[in-house]
Amino acid sequence: MDRKLLGYGALLAFGLAAPFLMYPVLVMKVLCFALFACAFNLLIGYTGLLSFGHACFLGTAGYVAGHSIKVWGFPPELGLITATLAAAGLGWAVGSLAIRRSGIYFAMITLALAQMVYFFFLQTPFTGGEDGLQGVPRGKLLGVIDLTDDYALYYFVLAIFVFAFWLIHRTIHSPFGQILKAIRENEARAISLGYDVAKYKLLAFVLSAGLAGLAGATKTLVFRFATLTDAHWHTSGEVVLMTLVGGMGTVFGPVVGAAIIVTLQNELADKVGSLVTTIMGAIFVLCVLLFRRGIVGEAMALYQRMVGPRP
Numbered sequence: 001m002d003r004k005l006l007g008y009g010a011l012l013a014f015g016l017a018a019p020f021l022m023y024p025v026l027v028m029k030v031l032c033f034a035l036f037a038c039a040f041n042l043l044i045g046y047t048g049l050l051s052f053g054h055a056c057f058l059g060t061a062g063y064v065a066g067h068s069i070k071v072w073g074f075p076p077e078l079g080l081i082t083a084t085l086a087a088a089g090l091g092w093a094v095g096s097l098a099i100r101r102s103g104i105y106f107a108m109i110t111l112a113l114a115q116m117v118y119f120f121f122l123q124t125p126f127t128g129g130e131d132g133l134q135g136v137p138r139g140k141l142l143g144v145i146d147l148t149d150d151y152a153l154y155y156f157v158l159a160i161f162v163f164a165f166w167l168i169h170r171t172i173h174s175p176f177g178q179i180l181k182a183i184r185e186n187e188a189r190a191i192s193l194g195y196d197v198a199k200y201k202l203l204a205f206v207l208s209a210g211l212a213g214l215a216g217a218t219k220t221l222v223f224r225f226a227t228l229t230d231a232h233w234h235t236s237g238e239v240v241l242m243t244l245v246g247g248m249g250t251v252f253g254p255v256v257g258a259a260i261i262v263t264l265q266n267e268l269a270d271k272v273g274s275l276v277t278t279i280m281g282a283i284f285v286l287c288v289l290l291f292r293r294g295i296v297g298e299a300m301a302l303y304q305r306m307v308g309p310r311p
Contacts, residue, residue: 015158024150025222030262031161032219037242037254038168039211045249046172047204048184052107052236053114054212059231060117061087061213062220063127066136076139076147080217087213088206095205099198111233118231132227136220153222160218164211169251180204241280245287247294256296
């Protein structure tokens with residue numbers, strides 16, 4: 001337990017110092033996608049549900065946050081809450097339909113519904129279509145803290161990420177999380193024990209969608225715009241890649257995967273252009289072939305082999 005606390009403390013210290021060591025906006029982008037990947041991992045890594053349409057929650061919350069702050073005049077904190085609730089509501093609607101099936105059928109239903117949401121945003125006037133929703137003001141947090149300052153906004157984003165990460169960690173290690181793991185391992189046995197599997201799946205889906213929406217709303221606040229890219233199926237594919245590279249079913253895996261993928265995309269975009277997609281595909285293939293458990297998963301397995309089994 002002490003080692004875990006030391007590890008969490010070291011990561012928090014690094015997070016507090018990060019904007020002085022790296023470009024703050026890049027670190028905020030990493031935190032947003034890390035939260036998105038953690039929300040996705042809660043669904044696939046701990047419940048065993050593969051969603052190919054999770055980007056629709058990221059995009060929906062981004063548009064709702066941008067519109068509510070820019071047009072309705074909401075303060076940033078209220079805009080984020082509204083967007084998160086909107087994503088959770090959409091998650092309830094999508095999840096209620098998708099959980100009726102399992103496996104590849106579940107994945108295809110989520111993809112189909114997400115594409116419907118994407119084309120809705122493409123045609124709806126308030127989103128700006130292909131131009132996106134631009135000029136979203138950052139405003140003042142609680143009417144006091146000016147979020148136009150990158151450093152002030154960074155610590156706000158860091159606080160959001162820490163809270164969401166704590167919530168996911170608490171969920172995983174709660175009785176509810178143990179039931180989700182039981183459903184992942186053997187759904188038929190969970191049903192035979194008397195658990196309402198459909199209800200637990202839906203709750204996990206709604207929680208994952210809401211947290212993904214929080215990531216999308218925060219991203220809109222950081223970059224001051226929301227675009228169709230956030231709701232595109234490519235983004236759903238990227239979060240799958242982040243989770244697998246970092247380590248599916250691990251707490252820190254999605255964070256590591258998001259940091260690697262976002263940093264590589266940022267560094268390679270100006271150097272190789274459209275070849276970034278090819279490089280990401282090659283990384284995915286190498287990860288599947290050589291690191292089946294992801295970077296964090298393989299590191300944990302190596303550590304267990306070095307220290308030996310627990311007495």
